[in-house]
Amino acid sequence: MTVTPDVRTTPGGDRSRPSPIGWQLPPFYCPITLTGDIHPRHAELERRALEWIDSYGLYPDATERAWGLATHSAEFSCRIIPHGEPEPLLIFMMWNYWAHAVDDWLDSGSNATATGKVVDTSIRLLRALEYPGSAMMPPSPYTDALHDLVRRTRAALSPWQLRRFIDGIRDWLFASSWQTANAERGVMPSLNDFAAMAVSINGTRFSLTWGEVANGADLPPDVLCSPAVQALTDAAGFLVGTDNDLFSYAKEDHLEIPEQNLINVIAHERGCTPAEALPEAVGLRDRTMTLYLRLRDQLAADGDPMMRRYLDTVGDYIAGCIVWQNNAPRFASPRNRNPLPVPGSSFGITYRDTPSDPSTDAPALPAIAWWWDQLTSPDAP
Secondary structure, three states, X not given: OEEOOOOOOOOOOOOOOOXXXXXXXXXXXXXXXXXXXXXXXXXXXXXXXXXXXXXXXXOOOHHHHHHHHOOOHHHHHHHHOOOOOHHHHHHHHHHHHHHHHHHHHXXXXXXXXXXXXXXXXXXXXXXXXXXXXOOOOOOOHHHHHHHHHHHHHHHHOOHHHHHHHHHHHHHHHHHHHHHHHHHHHOOOOOHHHHHHHHHHHOXXXXXXXXXXXXXXXXXXXXXXXXXXHHHHHHHHHHHHHHHHHHHOOHHHOOOOOOOOOHHHHHHHHHOOOHHHHHHHHHHHHHHHHHHHHHHHHHHHOOOOHHHHHHHHHHHHHXXXXXXXXXXXXXXXXXXXXXXXXXXXXXXXXXXXXXOOOOOOOOOOOHHHHOOHHHOOOOOOO
C-alpha cells in the first residue's frame, strides 16, 4: 500500500530529458512518525541566515544566489531539528549554506576534480576550526564568513561537542577526498567499499552533532560510542545517503565520469543499467531501514530519557531529509536542466508501509554486516 504525503506535487523544470531512473521515484519505506513538522521559528531563522549570507557576499551574482537558496538549507535544518533550541539551529543553518557555497565553488573551474585541491582546502578548513587565527585560508568572502562561523561555533559548543563537530567535518572531508580521488583515477568503487564510506560521504556526524546540541541529547561518551549506538547512527546515515542518491540522481546524470552513488555503483558491479540497478538499491535501503527500526526499539527498551531523546534526534534526521529533498528545487528542478530553480517544484513522492526487501538478515557486505551483529535478539521481528 502507498500513501501520498501532504506536500506540493507540482512538476518543476525541464523534464523533457528523462532521468535514467525515472522522475517518479519508488515509494519510500519510512515507518517513522511523519508529522511534517518544521521548526516554529523557521521563517525568522531563515531570514537571519540569509542576511548573514548576503553580508559576506557568498554568492558572486544573482544566479548563483538563486541556486544557493535552491538548496533550501533553512528548511533542511528546520525539518531535521523541528523542536530544538533556535540559536544552535541558526549556526547549523549557516554552516549548511556556507558548505553548499564552498562545494559549488570547488566543483567549478578546470581543476574541479583535482584531489589536491580538495585535500588542500580540507586541511586549511580543519586548521581554521581547531586553531582560529592560523591564517591558512586564502582571503575571500568564504574565509571571512568561515571566521565568523568558527567564532560562533566555538562559543556555542562545549569542548566535547566541538571535538565531535570537528571530527564530523573531518570525516565528511575525508570521504570527499576519497570520492574525488576515485573520479580522478576513473574508478567506480565496489559496492562493499561504497557502503563502508556512505555514512562519511553524507556528512552524518556533522549534521547529528547539531541535532544533539539543539535537542539537548547529551549521551555520555561511553554510550554514544558504544557499538550498538554507532551501528544505529551509521544505519541512519546510510539511509539518508541512499535517499539523497535517489533525489539527486537526475542532478548529476550529465557528468562525463558517472557520479559515485549507490545506483551507479550497483549498475557498474552488476553490469546493468541504472534503472535495472534501482530495485536492488532500494531493497538494500529498505533492509537497512528494518535494521534501524529494530536497533531503535532495542535501545529504547531500557527507558533512559536521554537515549530516547537521541533516538528522536536520529529519527527526525531520517524522516526530515526525505520531506526536505522532495521539495528542494536543487533536486526537483536540477541545474543541468534549468537555467534557474523552479519555485514549487517537487518529486511528489509516495510512501509504502512494508519494505521492498523483507529480509531481516545482514547483506553480504562485510563493511556494514556488523550492524546486524549488534541486535541482541537477531530472530526478533
